[in-house]
Amino acid sequence: MVKNVRILRGSGPRAQGGFTLIELLIVITLIMILAGIALVQYTNSVQSAKETVLKTDLFRMRDAIDQYYADKGRYPQSLEALVSERYMREVPIDPITGRRDTWVFTQSDPDPSNPSAGTGIYDVKSGAEGVGLDGTRYSTW
Secondary structure (H helix, E strand, O other), X not given: OOOOOOOOOOOOHHHHOOOOHHHHHHHHHHHHHHHHHHHHHHHHHHXXXXXXXXXXXXXXXHHHHHHHHHHHOOOOOOHHHHHHOOOOOOXXXXXXXXXXXXXXXXXXXXXXXXXXXXXXXXXXXXXXXXXXXXXXXXXXX
């Protein structure tokens, strides 16, 4: 005696085992959007770190120039003079350009009370082209 067995297709625990193509496309799209946001944040954080290093380097070089002037009564002729006389350990690398030779110098005016002192480096700025995250040019920092 054979019982009448009814087989239903599309029902039961095995029918729900996979994902549809639409579901997969939605998940992949969401992952791509999140990865794009993360990439932008990473890029901005790297640029922000470079700008922070640049500001710190400029502050320290200007401080060394001021200390040199306070000690010697004249401005240094070059950044290498600051290094050789131990006001700085080394000339820093400009983090934006990645080079040591792109610093731009402002020469001091001759001192009328001390004409033998000559001119020297009064200020230093970055020679990097471009604009920082705050909207100002690197060359104005």
